[in-house]
Amino acid sequence: MPHPVGADPRPLTGEPLALDLLNTRWIDAEGPRDLLESPDGLAIWLGSPPVREQTAPLAPAADRATLDRLLETRTALEALASAAALDEP
Template identity: 60%
Template sequence: MTSAADPRPLIGEPLSIDLLNTRWIDGDGRHDLLTDVEGLAVWLSSPHVRSALGDLTSEADDVTLERLLLARTALDGLIATLPDFDGEAVASANATLAHGWIERSLAEEGPLSVVRVDVPSWGPAWAAIDDFLRLVGERPDRIRPCANPACILHFYDISKSGRRRWCSMSGCGNRAKAQRHYQRTTKGSASS
């Protein structure tokens, strides 16, 4: 199945954040890429997602979509309650993780780690939750929502200073700068 281009405004974040960002708001309203199997196919075919999933690729079908939506709901609950985690979201994340494991072995070329899932349709969901655990283990303070209150996107701040505030400087960041400029010039001309 050939899929359409990814229409989302922010792609390329770590897999768990990328999954959260399958919903966004723009001038045309609210969007959700994962409302159907065609949207799932777009997400699964994104080069960044394909790379992050590795061997855990799955068919774009209703079962995979249902399982991915369960993972996204769990991630919503986890990210909303960082650094403390909501019990229901934890239970949901753990239920997804129960469908996969990391198989470790030693080969002549060195240690090997291979992710296994009980059925392929759990692969993308399992990988997204596992990725979130990695981010929380590394720098939970770098998992952030965009500072624009009208934006629902998230990002993982990899900047050196750790001060990133916007999902994208060219989008929400520029809008905030323009708004501040407008307020300054409006105040300046009103007091003249």
């Protein structure tokens, strides 16, 4: 089932899924932004073409449970990216 989608405000989209998830946080002229601060933002992310293509068989719901799991995943990916940038094991 398609998710209701508003305009995706992120400056960079369409990256591989893990990077696209990391790109749900960005900084613009208004300051730090986080697309995943609400289930509405989650619906925008889930409705973006690359995410829809990758998750089509699963069709995850834009609900609080999915949002919580994605926030945990994003935190883990950020830790991995930070460790790699510092060349830590």
